[in-house]
Amino acid sequence: MPAKPKIGFYWCASCGGCEEAIVDFAEDILGVLEAVDIVFWPCAMDFKKEDVESLPDGGIAATLLNGAIRTSEQEEMARLLRRKSTYLIAYGACAHMGGIPGLANQFSREELLRYVYEECPTVVNPNHTRPAPSFTNKAGHPLSLPELRNVVRSLDQVVEVDYYVPGCPPTPKITKAALEALLKGQLPPKGTVLAPDIALCEQCPRKASKPTNLSFAGFKRPHLTATDPELCLLAQGIVCMGPATRAGCEAVCICGNMPCTGCFGPTSRVRDHGAKMLSSLCANVAPKQTKEINEVLAGIPDAVGTFYRYGLPTSLLRRKVDLPMNNGKEAR
Amino acid sequence: MSHSSLSTTSEKPGTWEPKIAAFFCNWCTYTAADLAGVSRLKYAPNARVIRLMCSGRVDPQFVVDAFAKGADGVLIGGCHPGDCHYVEGNYKTLRRFEMLQRMLKDLGIEEARLRLEWISASEGEKVKTVINEMVAALTALGPLNLPQRFSTWDEEMDKLEEAAQQQPQADHNEKTEVVHAS
Numbered sequence: 001m002p003a004k005p006k007i008g009f010y011w012c013a014s015c016g017g018c019e020e021a022i023v024d025f026a027e028d029i030l031g032v033l034e035a036v037d038i039v040f041w042p043c044a045m046d047f048k049k050e051d052v053e054s055l056p057d058g059g060i061a062a063t064l065l066n067g068a069i070r071t072s073e074q075e076e077m078a079r080l081l082r083r084k085s086t087y088l089i090a091y092g093a094c095a096h097m098g099g100i101p102g103l104a105n106q107f108s109r110e111e112l113l114r115y116v117y118e119e120c121p122t123v124v125n126p127n128h129t130r131p132a133p134s135f136t137n138k139a140g141h142p143l144s145l146p147e148l149r150n151v152v153r154s155l156d157q158v159v160e161v162d163y164y165v166p167g168c169p170p171t172p173k174i175t176k177a178a179l180e181a182l183l184k185g186q187l188p189p190k191g192t193v194l195a196p197d198i199a200l201c202e203q204c205p206r207k208a209s210k211p212t213n214l215s216f217a218g219f220k221r222p223h224l225t226a227t228d229p230e231l232c233l234l235a236q237g238i239v240c241m242g243p244a245t246r247a248g249c250e251a252v253c254i255c256g257n258m259p260c261t262g263c264f265g266p267t268s269r270v271r272d273h274g275a276k277m278l279s280s281l282c283a284n285v286a287p288k289q290t291k292e293i294n295e296v297l298a299g300i301p302d303a304v305g306t307f308y309r310y311g312l313p314t315s316l317l318r319r320k321v322d323l324p325m326n327n328g329k330e331a332r
Numbered sequence: 333m334s335h336s337s338l339s340t341t342s343e344k345p346g347t348w349e350p351k352i353a354a355f356f357c358n359w360c361t362y363t364a365a366d367l368a369g370v371s372r373l374k375y376a377p378n379a380r381v382i383r384l385m386c387s388g389r390v391d392p393q394f395v396v397d398a399f400a401k402g403a404d405g406v407l408i409g410g411c412h413p414g415d416c417h418y419v420e421g422n423y424k425t426l427r428r429f430e431m432l433q434r435m436l437k438d439l440g441i442e443e444a445r446l447r448l449e450w451i452s453a454s455e456g457e458k459v460k461t462v463i464n465e466m467v468a469a470l471t472a473l474g475p476l477n478l479p480q481r482f483s484t485w486d487e488e489m490d491k492l493e494e495a496a497q498q499q500p501q502a503d504h505n506e507k508t509e510v511v512h513a514s
């Protein structure tokens with residue numbers, strides 16, 4: 001019997017949802033487990049970095065890596081797994097586009113550390129202790145911690161990526177399809193996002209009620225609105241990212257009566273997801289005068305968080321452009 | 333890694349001149365710019381004009397891309413309200429512009445770097461005034477130079493990459509001591 005292909009799973013700046021998604025296969029995972037040999041999965045099984053280091057280069061058939069890259073340790077692991085894997089797959093929105101952690105690219109490292117270690121209402125830290133990258137304890141032992149980078153990155157901004165499995169998290173169906181394509185060797189060209197290259201509206205059960213001519217007299221926010229469970233959300237004045245977002249999720253959010261927030265990223269024809277959605281949405285605001293236009297647009301108070309919710313690091317600007325870069329210790 | 337930039341020339345101090353990407357509608361502002369040229373009106377040579385059939389064709393992606401590739405400012409010129417050849421194109425532009433300018437401000441790009449003006453075919457003089465004003469405003473703001481900023485951002489990864497390249501590639505089957513990152 002030929003050796004089973006070796007598979008690895010790893011997480012970086014991740015909430016754990018993508019790991020959960022692997023487990024979500026339920027009985028389907030058994031079939032996968034039978035066909036492969038899992039050589040690395042720190043979230044679920046007891047593996048160490050040295051287990052990976054001891055494998056030959058390219059010795060892992062495929063590694064599915066989830067989470068964004070924002071520490072020196074994550075960079076190091078991404079490089080190691082890149083070298084050891086024939087296929088490196090960015091799994092989930094964070095590895096694919098930076099994801100929710102990527103929204104930290106609106107703040108400087110100093111602002112982030114100050115908030116998390118000092119200002120956050122649930123934190124008690126009278127000595128203003130912060131994590132130090134290196135430290136020698138009283139016994140004279142040098143200790144080190146990974147360094148938090150100034151910039152949150154997608155996986156492909158750090159190492160070469162072969163394929164992307166989109167979603168926050170990816171659905172069991174597209175995960176299974178990706179694993180099957182890998183196991184059967186039926187892979188599309190390198191760099192492909194393994195989901196249909198069409199807009200979500202095409203797969204949406206509410207598509208029939210999507211107006212050809214939208215006109216927004218105002219925007220409603222889903223948590224403040226009694227949403228009609230059948231009508232296209234844009235027709236109800238709720239921002240739905242469906243027109244600018246890649247299909248493949250089977251409209252799970254819309255089926256839950258919530259708008260699409262864009263986790264599958266754009267289709268291959270779109271370079272900047274947020275700018276594209278802004279374009280199609282704002283062009284259809286009803287008023288024609290600046291003042292009235294802005295009254296309608298005020299219904300979208302957080303433009304960056306709305307249009308770039310999962311993809312600020314891979315947008316054309318990547319980050320708030322005037323933030324400082326600090327190496328090592330920040331001035332207080 | 334997936335990001336490339338076209339212009340990365342770092343400017344010598346003292347020689348910097350603002351670069352403006354100007355998206356002009358064929359039917360009005362482009363003709364006006366032409367008129368300004370024919371009438372030998374003197375205006376600053378900082379604008380690279382891109383002709384489009386309507387200001388409504390200015391995809392916000394073009395604006396963001398222009399900044400990302402090194403523009404210090406972006407100027408959009410279209411027909412006056414009511415005069416668009418495609419009836420509604422300039423209204424769409426105005427609405428997109430309002431949101432884009434606000435969003436760019438949130439991302440650290442000052443409002444004065446993006447300007448929208450209605451300039452009809454006969455207003456050659458206005459092309460001159462607007463470009464000169466914009467050059468003055470951008471000169472006061474200083475260079476945006478995003479290609480340079482992007483490469484500065486990525487320097488924080490270089491140290492590790494250098495270390496990785498110095499590491500011998502062979503002998504990975506040997507047990508190596510586990511060292512902590514950073």
Ligand code: SF4
Nearest residue numbers: 201204232233240242
């Ligand atoms: S805009 Fe949203 S709700 Fe409407 S058809 Fe598209 S995905 Fe469905």
Ligand code: SF4
Nearest residue numbers: 249253260261262263
């Ligand atoms: S509807 Fe949008 S946000 Fe929800 S899972 Fe699908 S792509 Fe993601």
Ligand code: FES
Nearest residue numbers: 357386410411417
């Ligand atoms: S044709 Fe000039 S703005 Fe539309």
